[in-house]
Amino acid sequence: MRKLKYFREKKKLTQKELAEMLGLATITIRSIENGDRNPSIDTAKRISIFFDVGMDELFPDIFLLSDGTKSIKNKTYISQ
Template sequence: MKRRKLIELRKQRNLTQRQVAESLGISEVYVRKIEKGDSNPGRETMVKFQQFYQYELTELFPDIFLINFDTECINQ
């Protein structure tokens, strides 16, 4: 699942993935993987993104903080 908010915020600021990576002290490849949803960031990295973009973690990483109210029962 692409993390559209991260991509949108980066593009609004006219930043490349390399510039974001340098600002956060992580690799450009890692930024790319996080934006594409191919990799989940650790707590410290999520906080870096939160401070950099000034957005809540739930908005930046909705797939990680998704609440699932699955009430379906499986009968065996």
């Protein structure tokens, strides 16, 4: 999740600072940035709101939010 790291560093925040601001554990931010885990929808939403960026822009390999579809790990689901 290199985009998360990009936006975090752009705001000159450490992983710990970002985690504290979002009410998350530092290991959560580190794991997401390293690609060891995907964020939950709630966590992705919190991060995208914080950076004022869409989830699909922050996590393009997880979320594809267009035309009423959402793609998670190469599986596409139709939103209803």
